[in-house]
Amino acid sequence: MTYSLPHLDSLPPSPSTDASALDVSSSRTDDAGYRAKNADYRAILDSIDAGFCVIEMLFDAQGRGTDYIFVETNASFEKTTGLVNAVGSRMREFAPCHEQHWFDIYGEVALTGKPVRFEQEARALHRWYSVYAFRIGKPEDLKVAVLFEDVTARKKADQRRVFLAEISETISYLREEAAIVRAVVRALGGFLDVDRCFFAELTDDGGQVMLGENYLRGAPPGFAGSMDLGQFGGLEFWHRLSRSETIVEDVTIHPLTQNIAEVYVRFAIRSFIGQPFKEAGRVTLLLVVSESSPRQWSPDEAKLVEDVVARVWPVVERVRSERELIAAHAELEQHVVERTAKLQAAVSELETYSYSISHDLRAPLRAMQTYAGILTEECGDRIGDEGRDYLHRIMSASERMDRLIRDVLVFSQAAHANTALERVELAPLVAAVIETYPGLNAAKADIEVVAPMAPVQANQAALTQCLANLLGNAIKFVPPGVSPKARVWTEAEDDRVRLYVRDNGVGIPRELHEKIFGVFYRDEPARDDTGTGIGLAIVRKAVERMGGRVGLESAPGKGSTFWLDLKHSPDD
Amino acid sequence: MTDPVAANRTVLYAEDDPNDAFFMGRAFEKLGAGVGLKVVSNGREAIDYLSGVDEYADRARYPLPTLLLLDVKMPQLSGLEVLAWARARTEFAALPVLMFTSSAQKSDVDRSRDLGANGYLVKPSNSTHLHLLIQDILKVVADGLPADGRLPIKENLIGQE
Numbered sequence: 001m002t003y004s005l006p007h008l009d010s011l012p013p014s015p016s017t018d019a020s021a022l023d024v025s026s027s028r029t030d031d032a033g034y035r036a037k038n039a040d041y042r043a044i045l046d047s048i049d050a051g052f053c054v055i056e057m058l059f060d061a062q063g064r065g066t067d068y069i070f071v072e073t074n075a076s077f078e079k080t081t082g083l084v085n086a087v088g089s090r091m092r093e094f095a096p097c098h099e100q101h102w103f104d105i106y107g108e109v110a111l112t113g114k115p116v117r118f119e120q121e122a123r124a125l126h127r128w129y130s131v132y133a134f135r136i137g138k139p140e141d142l143k144v145a146v147l148f149e150d151v152t153a154r155k156k157a158d159q160r161r162v163f164l165a166e167i168s169e170t171i172s173y174l175r176e177e178a179a180i181v182r183a184v185v186r187a188l189g190g191f192l193d194v195d196r197c198f199f200a201e202l203t204d205d206g207g208q209v210m211l212g213e214n215y216l217r218g219a220p221p222g223f224a225g226s227m228d229l230g231q232f233g234g235l236e237f238w239h240r241l242s243r244s245e246t247i248v249e250d251v252t253i254h255p256l257t258q259n260i261a262e263v264y265v266r267f268a269i270r271s272f273i274g275q276p277f278k279e280a281g282r283v284t285l286l287l288v289v290s291e292s293s294p295r296q297w298s299p300d301e302a303k304l305v306e307d308v309v310a311r312v313w314p315v316v317e318r319v320r321s322e323r324e325l326i327a328a329h330a331e332l333e334q335h336v337v338e339r340t341a342k343l344q345a346a347v348s349e350l351e352t353y354s355y356s357i358s359h360d361l362r363a364p365l366r367a368m369q370t371y372a373g374i375l376t377e378e379c380g381d382r383i384g385d386e387g388r389d390y391l392h393r394i395m396s397a398s399e400r401m402d403r404l405i406r407d408v409l410v411f412s413q414a415a416h417a418n419t420a421l422e423r424v425e426l427a428p429l430v431a432a433v434i435e436t437y438p439g440l441n442a443a444k445a446d447i448e449v450v451a452p453m454a455p456v457q458a459n460q461a462a463l464t465q466c467l468a469n470l471l472g473n474a475i476k477f478v479p480p481g482v483s484p485k486a487r488v489w490t491e492a493e494d495d496r497v498r499l500y501v502r503d504n505g506v507g508i509p510r511e512l513h514e515k516i517f518g519v520f521y522r523d524e525p526a527r528d529d530t531g532t533g534i535g536l537a538i539v540r541k542a543v544e545r546m547g548g549r550v551g552l553e554s555a556p557g558k559g560s561t562f563w564l565d566l567k568h569s570p571d572d
Numbered sequence: 573m574t575d576p577v578a579a580n581r582t583v584l585y586a587e588d589d590p591n592d593a594f595f596m597g598r599a600f601e602k603l604g605a606g607v608g609l610k611v612v613s614n615g616r617e618a619i620d621y622l623s624g625v626d627e628y629a630d631r632a633r634y635p636l637p638t639l640l641l642l643d644v645k646m647p648q649l650s651g652l653e654v655l656a657w658a659r660a661r662t663e664f665a666a667l668p669v670l671m672f673t674s675s676a677q678k679s680d681v682d683r684s685r686d687l688g689a690n691g692y693l694v695k696p697s698n699s700t701h702l703h704l705l706i707q708d709i710l711k712v713v714a715d716g717l718p719a720d721g722r723l724p725i726k727e728n729l730i731g732q733e
Binding site for chain 2: 352356358359362363364365366367369370371373374377395398399402
C-alpha cells in the first residue's frame, strides 16, 4: 500500500530556511505564521491512519545506528505501534531486541538524507510495517521522519497464501498417505510455531484414535499409532470435536475439556485447535495443532488450519482411492489368473476324459471285433455263408463304431486344443496331405494343385486335418463310373487368403449347405459306410479356431467347391 | 515250429484287460516261434516279476524277459511307472520296452518317450493287424533293436514327429 497523503519532503520548503516546516526545534517557532502552519500540518498528521513519528538517531563510536529517541509522534502512532507515551523515550527502552536493521536503515537516512521506502517485520512489536523514512531538519540534527503503516494482516495473509500454495504443491507430488501426513504436519507445525501438530482419525470400530505421524517442535517426529479414545473423553467427545472447529485456549478452563484436562496436560496439550474434515456428513478425521501452554489462537490461525484440512484431505482421499484401485486391480488380475488356470485345468481334464472315454469304449469294441475275426477264422467253415456274413456285419459295425469314437475325439480336439497361429506355406502342406493320406494318391484320384499359393496364418496341425477332410470328401462323393478329380488353389484378397477345393462329385443341394457342417450329419441314403458325419464339423470348428471361415458353392450334378478363408501371412 | 535261438526268449506283457491278454497269447501261439509270453495283470506284478520276488525268483519258470510290453492304464501301477522303474535300474536300462495301449494320448506318448520307451503302439482292433504287429515285435525279440533304439515299424508313435 502506498500513501495517498502528500509526503512531507514534497512540501514546499520555506524560502527563508533550509529546515522543514515540521522542525519543532526550529528557531522559527516564534514566528506566528509558521506556528499557524505547523498547527495545520499537525492537524493533518493527526488525522491520518498511518503512524508518524520523528526520531533522532543515536550512533556508536563506529558510526553505526544503535538506537533512536522519539521526538514527535502523531495520533495514530500508539495504535499502530502499541507504544504508549513514546516521545522522549528510546526505542531500546521499549524493545531491547528490536532488530538492528531498523537502526541501520534509519541511521543511513539520517546520515545521507536519502529517503527510503521498505517493508519490514518488527518482531518485538509482533507487527509488519510498510515504511517511508526521510531526513528532516538539518543534517547535523540526525533526525528522521518516519511514516508507516501496520501491514501485519496483509503480510500474514500473504504468508498463509504462500504456505497453502506450497503445501498443495508439495503434496501433489506425493503418492503415499504417510508421506503426505508427514509433510503437512511438519509444515503447518513449523509455520504456526506450535508444540505439536497431527492428524487424528477414528478407527472403524470407534474405540481407537489413529494418530498420524506427529510434528513435535524441536524434536524428531514420532507418536504415530493408535490411542484409546476413552481417556480422551470417549466417542461423545469425538463427536463434539467433529461437529465444528474446536478452539481451546486452555484445557483446564474450557468447558469441553476441564473435567479431563489432566489427561491432556499429561500429553503436553494445554491449548489446541481441532479442525474436523467431513465427508458426506461423516467425520473422517481431525487435524490438531496444540501447545503445551495456554495460547490465544487468532482467527487467522484457526482459518489456516481449516484451509489446510480442506486442501490436504481430498489429496489423502485420492491417494487412498488410488491405492484401493490398484489393490482391486491386482485382485482382479489374480482372479483372472485363477479363472484361466481353472479353465485350463477344466479343458485339460476334458481332454483326458475324452481319451479315457475313448480308451474305455474302444477296449470292448476291440474285443468284439477280434473275437468276431477269430470266430471267422476258426469256425468259418462250420457256420456257413450266412453265419460268416453275420460275423462280417458285426465286424463292419464295430469298425464303424471305432471310427466314430476316433472322429469324436478329433472333433473335441479341434474344439479345445491349442491352435496357436503361425505362418504356413500352403503348397508343401497340400502336397504332404495328398502324399500321406491313403485314398488321395495319384493312383486313386486326380488332384491338381495350382501354384503359387499365398502363405496363411494358421495352425499347421489343424489345417492339415481340414485339408485331409476336404480332399477326402472331394474324391469320395463321385457319381458311379466317374473317376474323382479335384483342384486346389488360392486367391488372395486384401488380408485374407481363400483356399478352394473343387471336385467333380455329386454336388450338394442348396438346403443342405448349412446342415452338412453339423456333427453327425451324413448324406442319406448312405452311399459310403466309412463316413462318420463329423469330417466337416471338424473342418468348421478348426477353421473358426484359426479365426477363419468355411463355406461352399455347390449344386447337385455340378460338383462342389469348398473354400476356407484364412488370414494372409504377408512377407516380412 | 521251434527256433532254437528263440527257445529261451521271453516277452513279459503287463495287461489288465483279459481279452487283450487272451488275444496276445493266441497270437504268440500262432506266431511265437518258440518265444515265451508271460502275462501279468498290473504294473505292481510286472515289477515283482522283474525283481524276482517270491515265486518269480524261480527263473526257470519266470525267465527274465527279452522285451517288455506295457499297457499304459493299469490298476496299482501304470505302465509308465513300470517304465520309469525299469529305466532307473542298470540291469533293465537297455531292455526293449514297448508301450501297448488303446489311445494315442499325446501326453502319454511324450511321457513314454521322455522315460525312455522304445515304442508306443496303439492296440489294433482286429486280429489281422495284431498279427502283423506281433511279427514286427518278434523280429525285435530275435534281432534286437536297431542302433537308434527305436522299434522300427511305422505304427510306432515314438519318433514319428
